[in-house]
Amino acid sequence: MIKVITYGTFDLFHEGHYRLLQxxxxxxxxxxxxxxxESFDKARGKLGVIDSxxxxxxxxxxxxxxxxxxxxxxVGQKFSDIKKYNIDIFTVGSDWIGKFDYINDYCxxxxxxxxxxxxxxxxxxQKRHIQRIGIIGTGRIANRFVVEARSVSxxxxxxxxxxxxxxxxxxxxxxxxxxxxxxxxFYKDVDVIYIASPHETHYEYIKTSLEHGKHVxxxxxxxxxxxxxxxxxxxxxxxxxxxMEGIKTAYCPGFHRxxxxxxxxxxxxxxxxxxxxxxxEDPKHRELIDTNYGGSFxxxxxxxxxxxxxxxxxxxxxxxxxxxxxxxxxxxxxKASFKFSTGLATATCGLGVKSEGRLLISxxxxxxxxxxxxxxxxxxxxxxxxxGEVEKYSETFLGDGLRYEINDFLMQLTNRGVNDxxxxxxxxxxxxxxxxxxxxxxxx
Ligand code: CTP
Numbered sequence: 001m002i003k004v005i006t007y008g009t010f011d012l013f014h015e016g017h018y019r020l021l022q023x024x025x026x027x028x029x030x031x032x033x034x035x036x037x038e039s040f041d042k043a044r045g046k047l048g049v050i051d052s053x054x055x056x057x058x059x060x061x062x063x064x065x066x067x068x069x070x071x072x073x074x075v076g077q078k079f080s081d082i083k084k085y086n087i088d089i090f091t092v093g094s095d096w097i098g099k100f101d102y103i104n105d106y107c108x109x110x111x112x113x114x115x116x117x118x119x120x121x122x123x124x125x126q127k128r129h130i131q132r133i134g135i136i137g138t139g140r141i142a143n144r145f146v147v148e149a150r151s152v153s154x155x156x157x158x159x160x161x162x163x164x165x166x167x168x169x170x171x172x173x174x175x176x177x178x179x180x181x182x183x184x185x186f187y188k189d190v191d192v193i194y195i196a197s198p199h200e201t202h203y204e205y206i207k208t209s210l211e212h213g214k215h216v217x218x219x220x221x222x223x224x225x226x227x228x229x230x231x232x233x234x235x236x237x238x239x240x241x242x243x244m245e246g247i248k249t250a251y252c253p254g255f256h257r258x259x260x261x262x263x264x265x266x267x268x269x270x271x272x273x274x275x276x277x278x279x280x281e282d283p284k285h286r287e288l289i290d291t292n293y294g295g296s297f298x299x300x301x302x303x304x305x306x307x308x309x310x311x312x313x314x315x316x317x318x319x320x321x322x323x324x325x326x327x328x329x330x331x332x333x334x335k336a337s338f339k340f341s342t343g344l345a346t347a348t349c350g351l352g353v354k355s356e357g358r359l360l361i362s363x364x365x366x367x368x369x370x371x372x373x374x375x376x377x378x379x380x381x382x383x384x385x386x387x388g389e390v391e392k393y394s395e396t397f398l399g400d401g402l403r404y405e406i407n408d409f410l411m412q413l414t415n416r417g418v419n420d421x422x423x424x425x426x427x428x429x430x431x432x433x434x435x436x437x438x439x440x441x442x443x444x
Contacts, residue, residue: 011056013060020114024112036073134193199224199298210236222431
């Protein structure tokens with residue numbers, strides 16, 4: 001019996017896939033098809049996949065060509081599958097010519113002619129049609145956003161808005177996009193908005209953007225009052241528009257895996273979470289000068305509260321802030337202590353005090369430790385009572401990580417609401433509420 005194996009994502013199953021499987025089956029007597037997992041695709045930078053793993057498997061099954069379907073979840077798996085299943089022929093489409101020649105040492109490699117003029121990428125783009133992004137604000141994060149957006153398919157950073165024409169012009173020249181200092185004109189040129197302006201301006205920009213029928217991705221902290229968060233989410237819903245808070249950690253694959261492990265029961269019931277993020281900031285930067293909206297909690301609080309709300313939920317019984325302030329009254333180090341009915345948590349952040357930026361999750365059976373920078377989760381360990389018993393997990397994190405957030409925003413536009421679970425509205429509202437409480441507490 002001749003055994004054949006082939007692999008693919010098989011997203012938005014199309015004729016090219018069908019013809020490939022048909023010819024793969026004809027190469028032998030028994031065909032095994034490997035379908036990639038979501039996390040494997042993400043790890044290799046294929047971010048826009050629309051169909052779930054189950055749908056993709058179902059579609060392969062429906063063709064009737066596969067005698068067996070397996071999942072492909074890591075680099076190097078092909079080699080072990082070939083040995084494990086005693087494969088005679090490995091086959092893929094001709095877009096891969098030369099890439100799998102090394103497999104010739106173990107079995108025969110056949111590159112099948114790729115079907116012309118069709119691909120999942122093409123179908124995804126048709127389904128989505130390119131979204132033109134307009135950025136409000138021209139600060140450091142806006143610069144990083146442009147770079148990251150270029151690695152996501154289905155978007156084009158089209159324009160930038162800054163009320164100061166000089167700033168808009170400088171930014172537009174650097175990135176070769178359209179500059180605007182007239183908001184009405186800016187809205188005419190774009191489909192979706194990314195807000196990266198100073199924190200206190202977010203609320204008004206969100207409302208105006210929604211009013212103009214634009215979907216909004218807003219930098220953290222989205223707004224600084226609970227009532228404002230509730231209002232803008234309700235308004236977005238009413239207008240049938242997507243409003244998403246951009247806390248990049250919430251969307252990165254490693255952080256997701258971490259939440260999965262933490263919730264799996266491995267470390268028992270979660271009883272304590274300590275999240276810390278410090279970044280020594282240049283004293284000349286806005287964060288350490290703006291006495292109204294600068295400071296470490298407004299800047300970094302969203303990151304450190306994220307794992308806490310994700311692990312304990314949003315209903316805390318008590319919240320207390322302890323801060324160290326600089327001479328101008330700005331908090332350069334803040335500890336937010338939360339008390340939940342099932343445990344305790346501290347969210348620590350600093351712009352003028354350096355500490356180990358780690359995330360520690362303690363449970364009744366063990367603990368999880370993620371060293372800095374845990375907010376770009378790539379690696380974490382699970383420890384138990386026996387110090388010798390340690391489980392290690394690693395996950396890819398590409399570029400600056402904003403690409404995951406941008407991609408999820410696009411996914412939400414295409415499949416309304418599907419990915420909302422990564423950062424829910426109620427979690428965003430709870431963050432705004434904590435920000436509001438912090439500002440009240442600090443201002444007496
Ligand atoms: N394939 C093909 N002809 C096409 C498209 C894909 O023969 N027009 C083959 C690929 O070469 C591969 C298999 O189908 O062997 C699965 O490919 P996959 O990457 O899932 O499909 P693509 O359409 O190439 O996906 P994408 O655009 O996301 O890269």
